[in-house]
Amino acid sequence: MxxxxxxxxxxxxxxxxxxxxxxxxxxxxxxxxxxxxxxxxxxxxxxxxxxxGVIISGLLGGRTSTTSVAVVGDVAGQVQHADGLEITRADSAAAAARMIENGTVEAAVVPDPSSPAKIKIIADDQAPDALVNKLSVQPEVTLLHPPAxxxxxxxxxxxxxxxxxxxxxxxxxxxxxxxxxxxxxxxxxxxxxxxxxxxxxxxxxxxxxxxxxxxxxxxxxxxxxxxxxxxxxxxxxxxxxxxxxxxxxxxxxxxxxxxxxxxxxxxxxxxxxxxxxxxxxxxxxxxxxxxxxxxxxxxxxxxxxxxxxxxxxxxxxxxxxxxxxxxxxxxxxxxxxxxxxxxxxxxxxxxxxxxxxxxxxxxxxxxxxxxxxxxx
Structure with missing residues (x-):
């Protein structure tokens, strides 16, 4: 001992x-x-x-992501209702494409009369799913038993x-x-x-x-x-x-x-x-x-x-x-x-x-x- x-x-x-x-x-x-x-x-x-852990989780949970988007002509009026978009105006679709190429914006929304939605999204190498979801018309969902x-x-x-x-x-x-x-x-x-x-x-x-x-x-x-x-x-x-x-x-x-x-x-x-x-x-x-x-x-x-x-x-x-x-x-x-x-x-x-x-x-x-x- x-x-x-x-x-x-x-x-x-x-x-x-x-x-x-x-x-x-x-x-x-x-x-x-x-x-x-x-x-x-x-x-x-x-x-x-x-x-x-609590502070980081709170900060990440409260942070909202934004997507930088170039718009052409009257398209701005159709997309301004979407949340989380940083809108930049462009003179033409070609100008919007150049903005994507040089990294000024992540995607562009331009007029497209042949499309049923009358607009078209231009992106670099992959479809911007976040932007597509924001511009899509989502049906209203009603839950009979919403979780507390x-x-x-x-x-x-x-x-x-x-x-x-x-x-x-x-x-x-x-x-x-x-x-x-x-x-x-x-x-x-x-x-x-x-x-x-x-x-x-x-x-x-x-x-x-x-x-x-x-x-x-x-x-x-x-x-x-x-x-x-x-x-x-x-x-x-x-x-x-x-x-x-x-x-x-x-x-x-x-x-x-x-x-x-x-x-x-x-x-x-x-x-x-x-x-x-x-x-x-x-x-x-x-x-x-x-x-x-x-x-x-x-x-x-x-x-x-x-x-x-x-x-x-x-x-x-x-x-x-x-x-x-x-x-x-x-x-x-x-x-x-x-x-x-x-x-x-x-x-x-x-x-x-x-x-x-x-x-x-x-x-x-x-x-x-x-x-x-x-x-x-």
Whole structure:
């Protein structure tokens, strides 16, 4: 056991209450993580990426493209109603063609008495589809059931909720797993267990990393709000207000569930080399909601099922609220299901963690950890 490891362990004693011991363990987890240069850099990059992504998307979405067009004679009156055209007058069709050749304009619209439309478009080496579409007569379309949110915005919201959940849960879940195995491998856990119970240690780890994950999600949300405000997307910001608040609530509880699973899975092994294999099933549970909302964000049945499954409710329910698909009582029911599932998982994870924590050597199976008698 290294001197640094000894200094980093919480100074707990038998006279401390459960709450005091949990607070000390949580403080240790938070300080160890916050002081890490890798954590500081990765968090900064993530915040900058979210802010830049929102701003760039807003700017690109609000920018309208224009097509420079030369017109001849009375044609100007026929095309001036089209949006997105920068019109330049030319004396003749030949003059308009020369303007295309020298790059002054992208295309030209000239009179053509033989054409049913009485006009003709001249271009360089390919048909200007944007100009053709603008000059075409489009029939009016009436939707009987218009979507409340545009497909593009629906996808962006799905991606946002999914990627934030994936990054935060995987990052801090992996941190918990690494911490558990490191303490077992260096035998620090034997000293810790002599001062606090395994339940206290597990609770402190979950609480500390949950607070960090919560803080990170709040910061990411703040960056998104700043980006939307900067680009003037006030309507989008207003629509995302309630879903983002629900996302934070669901994420905090959902992360506690996943954190308990990461800790329990990591306690089954004693070497850092074995961590990845034992936490892979939990990592897959973290990835599933992300891929579901990316590929099935337009499938209402899939989103409804997701909103009532504990490990995916943090993504599914806020997205349904954003899409105005959830009744007022559904988030409350989903939250109750999530809380119930979290309590059940914590009880099982605490038993596995306590029974496997002091076991070294070969990997302990889940069945063996549930059956054996460990430390409390």
């Amino acid at each position: 290294t001197q640094t490891a000894v200094l980093n362990r919480p100074a707990v004693g038998p006279g401390l209450s459960f709450g005091q011991a949990v607070r000390l363990v949580a403080e240790r987890e938070i300080l160890t993580r916050v002081r890490s240069r890798a954590f500081q850099v990765s968090t900064g990059i993530m915040l900058a990426a979210v802010l830049a 949110v545009s497909p593009g915005l629906r996808y962006i919201a799905s991606y946002g909720f999914g990627i934030v959940f994936l990054m935060s849960a995987a990052t801090f879940g992996g941190t918990i797993a690494q911490s558990v195995v490191e303490e077992k491998q260096t035998r620090i856990v034997e000293i810790l267990i002599s001062s606090v119970t395994s339940r206290t240690l597990l609770t402190g780890k979950i609480l500390g990393n949950s607070l960090l994950a919560f803080a990170q999600v709040v910061l990411l949300g703040a960056c998104a709000v700043i980006g939307l405000s900067t680009t003037g997307e006030n309507s989008v910001l207003s629509a995302l207000g309630a879903p983002m608040a629900w996302f934070v609530i669901f994420f905090v509880i959902g992360f506690v569930l996943l954190a308990a699973m990461f800790a329990a899975a990591a306690s089954l092994v004693s070497r850092q080399e074995d961590v990845q294999s034992t936490v892979t099933p939990v990592t897959m549970l973290v990835m599933v909601p992300y891929f579901l909302v990316i590929f099935f964000n337009n499938n209402d049945v899939v989103l409804t099922i997701m909103s009532y499954v504990p490990f995916s409710a943090a993504v599914g329910m806020p997205l349904r609220i954003f899409l105005s698909q959830a009744a007022w009582w559904e988030p409350l029911l989903s939250l109750l299901v999530l809380i119930g599932g979290t309590v059940g998982v914590i009880m099982i994870a605490a038993k596995i963690y306590g029974n496997a924590l002091l076991r070294t050597g070969a990997k302990v199976s889940v069945r063996e950890a549930l059956r054996s008698s460990g430390v409390e």
